[in-house]
Amino acid sequence: MSTHLDEKTLRDMSVLAALPYEPNQSMETLAALNEVLELVSALEAVEVDNVPPLAHPLERFQSLTPDQVTETVDSEALSQNAPNFEDGLYFVPRVIE
Amino acid sequence: MNLRSATIAELRAFLDRGDISAVELTDYYLDRIDRFDKSLNTYITRTADTARASAIAADKVIAQGKATSLTGIPIAEKDLFCIEGTRTTAGSKMLANFKAPYTATVSTKLANAGAITLGKTNMDEFAMGSSNENSYFGPVRNPWDLNRVPGGSSGGSAAAVAAGLCAASTGTDTGGSIRQPAALCGLTGLKPTYGRISRWGMIAFASSLDQAGPMTRSAEDAAIMLEHMAGHDPQDSTALAEPVPAYTSALNNDIKGLRIGVCQAFFDTDLDAEVAAKTREALRVLESLGAKLIDIALPHMAYSLGAYYVIAPAECSANLARFDGIRYGYRCENPEDLQDLYTRSRGEGFGQEVKKRILVGTFALSAGYYDAFYGRAQRVRRLIKQDFVEAFNQVDVIVGPTTPTPAFGIGAKAESGVDMYLQDIFTISASLAGVPAMSIPAGLVADLPIGLQLIGNYLDEATLLNLAHQFQQATDWHTLIAPEAP
Numbered sequence: 001m002s003t004h005l006d007e008k009t010l011r012d013m014s015v016l017a018a019l020p021y022e023p024n025q026s027m028e029t030l031a032a033l034n035e036v037l038e039l040v041s042a043l044e045a046v047e048v049d050n051v052p053p054l055a056h057p058l059e060r061f062q063s064l065t066p067d068q069v070t071e072t073v074d075s076e077a078l079s080q081n082a083p084n085f086e087d088g089l090y091f092v093p094r095v096i097e
Numbered sequence: 098m099n100l101r102s103a104t105i106a107e108l109r110a111f112l113d114r115g116d117i118s119a120v121e122l123t124d125y126y127l128d129r130i131d132r133f134d135k136s137l138n139t140y141i142t143r144t145a146d147t148a149r150a151s152a153i154a155a156d157k158v159i160a161q162g163k164a165t166s167l168t169g170i171p172i173a174e175k176d177l178f179c180i181e182g183t184r185t186t187a188g189s190k191m192l193a194n195f196k197a198p199y200t201a202t203v204s205t206k207l208a209n210a211g212a213i214t215l216g217k218t219n220m221d222e223f224a225m226g227s228s229n230e231n232s233y234f235g236p237v238r239n240p241w242d243l244n245r246v247p248g249g250s251s252g253g254s255a256a257a258v259a260a261g262l263c264a265a266s267t268g269t270d271t272g273g274s275i276r277q278p279a280a281l282c283g284l285t286g287l288k289p290t291y292g293r294i295s296r297w298g299m300i301a302f303a304s305s306l307d308q309a310g311p312m313t314r315s316a317e318d319a320a321i322m323l324e325h326m327a328g329h330d331p332q333d334s335t336a337l338a339e340p341v342p343a344y345t346s347a348l349n350n351d352i353k354g355l356r357i358g359v360c361q362a363f364f365d366t367d368l369d370a371e372v373a374a375k376t377r378e379a380l381r382v383l384e385s386l387g388a389k390l391i392d393i394a395l396p397h398m399a400y401s402l403g404a405y406y407v408i409a410p411a412e413c414s415a416n417l418a419r420f421d422g423i424r425y426g427y428r429c430e431n432p433e434d435l436q437d438l439y440t441r442s443r444g445e446g447f448g449q450e451v452k453k454r455i456l457v458g459t460f461a462l463s464a465g466y467y468d469a470f471y472g473r474a475q476r477v478r479r480l481i482k483q484d485f486v487e488a489f490n491q492v493d494v495i496v497g498p499t500t501p502t503p504a505f506g507i508g509a510k511a512e513s514g515v516d517m518y519l520q521d522i523f524t525i526s527a528s529l530a531g532v533p534a535m536s537i538p539a540g541l542v543a544d545l546p547i548g549l550q551l552i553g554n555y556l557d558e559a560t561l562l563n564l565a566h567q568f569q570q571a572t573d574w575h576t577l578i579a580p581e582a583p
Contacts, residue, residue, distance in 0.1 A: 003469070005460065017414060017459040018421070018436075019452055020444035029453070035515050036410075036457050040470065042403040046477050053475030054482055056305065057291045057531025058555065062334035070331075077198040083428035090423050093434050 119169030168211030201298025219253030248278030273524025280548025295330030353387030414458030499548030
């Protein structure tokens with residue numbers, strides 16, 4: 001697991017995360033990320049072969065609710081925070097030419 | 098009537114006796130905010146008009162003799178809690194102009210109880226940080242020393258209470274974000290059991306870890322706040338359907354014979370010698386009150402930091418994917434195409450630490466690395482939880498330091514990310530296990546407050562609060578006033 005990221009992986013991760021890849025800052029970013037991975041590499045020392053993963057700290061089922069409509073979305077209120085919203089539509093750059 | 102040092106419990110008596118009205122009390126805090134917040138920077142948004150309107154309503158309720166323990170008490174809310182129609186930023190440029198379309202359950206409960214919201218407090222961006230230096234709205238300064246940090250991520254909430262700019266505040270804790278700033282500002286801060294308080298309307302960072310809690314001047318005040326904040330919420334499927342005890346009624350229980358676990362690993366790590374000495378002094382106080390100290394082991398605590406810095410970034414990378422520059426939040430200027438819109442909006446809207454954690458999380462969840470990173474971290478998390486389960490077969494509470502050092506200087510750790518992460522080395526394990534934990538003032542080191550951490554068994558906040566209250570009856574560290582905000 002002692003993995004160190006290289007520039008190609010950083011570029012790939014930037015695409016997956018929808019974050020800009022900035023070649024002039026890549027060394028600095030890689031150093032910061034690899035510092036975190038170095039910290040995380042301590043986990044390699046732990047024997048976990050027969051240990052199931054823990055997803056919920058209390059290991060409880062989440063509570064369920066009846067499948068009923070209990071509220072409606074106030075689309076006008078939600079649209080107030082949209083950067084570009086007109087006539088009930090969110091505007092984005094043209095996708096299909 | 099000393100308002101500067103007054104707790105919620107004392108303010109309640111002042112209000113009920115008519116020594117002061119809720120309007121006068123609200124104006125007292127608003128005036129202090131005007132005087133001190135230019136230098137402290139604890140509030141991102143002030144809500145003076147709605148606060149005064151709430152105070153007028155509170156005075157009517159008090160006059161009718163129908164006050165709750167919080168009616169007319171002015172508080173501050175961490176700017177991670179949505180309040181309808183009020184700017185809610187999460188400390189980020191991404192949400193700098195976001196007005197919440199609905200209100201968090203916690204905020205609704207506090208408002209329904211009659212608490213008055215003075216404003217929204219500064220914080221590390223999206224709750225990622227331990228110093229409040231990662232805020233788009235600038236760093237918060239510690240009222241004990243303006244050149245030092247207040248801790249984070251709930252740094253504004255902590256500094257506001259410590260400076261007397263509100264009677265209490267809300268915070269959130271993912272890996273220590275209530276306890277660490279409480280320690281560095283000389284406050285009582287409680288992270289309840291995971292699921293004890295609803296997360297509805299609390300902007301998500303790491304959903305399996307995030308938990309809201311109170312930041313106050315005393316354990317009694319924390320009990321008052323928790324009674325109103327806790328409880329099941331149909332809007333949050335992880336909010337536990339468990340009854341909420343009357344925490345304030347359990348504050349005077351004798352602690353004779355209470356079994357307190359002391360883990361040597363807390364003292365073997367990079368703990369400042371004077372903080373260690375103060376922690377041992379506090380343990381002797383608890384012993385003198387009749388508690389029994391028992392050595393315990395938490396064998397996997399050393400791996401907490403590693404597990405946390407896989408799990409929290411992984412969850413943050415998923416949670417923050419919603420910020421796309423389309424439905425809400427920051428949008429870049431003149432995007433060339435849709436991909437450019439996504440990428441530049443996120444690149445310009447998020448700060449460096451947030452982007453770093455998103456990238457770490459994206460990597461930890463990516464094909465080929467998922468099992469080695471996320472899967473392994475979740476398995477280690479089970480071992481950490483198991484350590485606590487076994488420890489609580491032997492003891493009732495675990496006690497140790499909250500932070501390795503007192504507050505550090507602004508800028509002192511900003512260049513070194515992992516060095517900053519070590520601030521949470523004592524708090525993260527309780528977050529991973531989901532057990533309740535709190536920090537209470539335990540003395541001064543170099544004229545700066547330090548915290549004593551109390552960790553309890555699942556859903557046993559009452560024992561923690563009572564132990565903290567008994568300690569505060571025997572000591573006066575929690576009554577000290579921060580010198581930069583007299």
